[in-house]
């Protein structure tokens with residue numbers, strides 16, 4: 001909504017992409033559940049708004065997954081969530097919502113869901129780069 005998740009995604013794209021690994025940041029605006037029908041690995045980078053909701057530009061994708069309920073058993077994904085602990089009841093629920101629906105649909109999460117806290121003073125884009133390297137190393141694990 002204010003560009004933080006987008007910045008983190010772009011930094012992670014730069015950190016992970018190399019000659020062997022093609023990484024593309026795709027904004028969620030206009031996506032639907034069919035995006036997961038491709039043979040890719042997904043890193044969902046999302047903030048939290050409203051009453052613990054996904055951000056506005058992710059709503060159509062999230063609702064489409066819930067409505068169509070495709071079989072995602074071939075999908076592997078990670079979640080880098082952004083939020084603020086000041087919202088104690090709904091901290092990082094945007095990432096949680098995606099994690100819950102993807103796992104319900106049979107997808108396999110790689111690594112733990114990261115929960116950035118905007119009130120912590122930790123720079124999200126720096127943490128994102130560190131975290132995604134660790135995440136990517138788990139993708140290689142047998």
Ligand SMILES: Cc1cc2nc3c(=O)[nH]c(=O)nc-3n(C[C@H](O)[C@H](O)[C@H](O)COP(=O)(O)O)c2cc1C
Nearest residue numbers: 001002003004005047048052083084087090091092
């Ligand atoms: C109006 C508003 C509502 C928010 N609601 C929540 C919330 O319910 N839970 C949470 O963890 N963070 C909440 N946040 C914090 C944002 O998710 C956090 O600041 C995030 O880093 C923003 O990322 P963005 O710039 O990509 O939108 C809220 C922020 C705003 C401005």
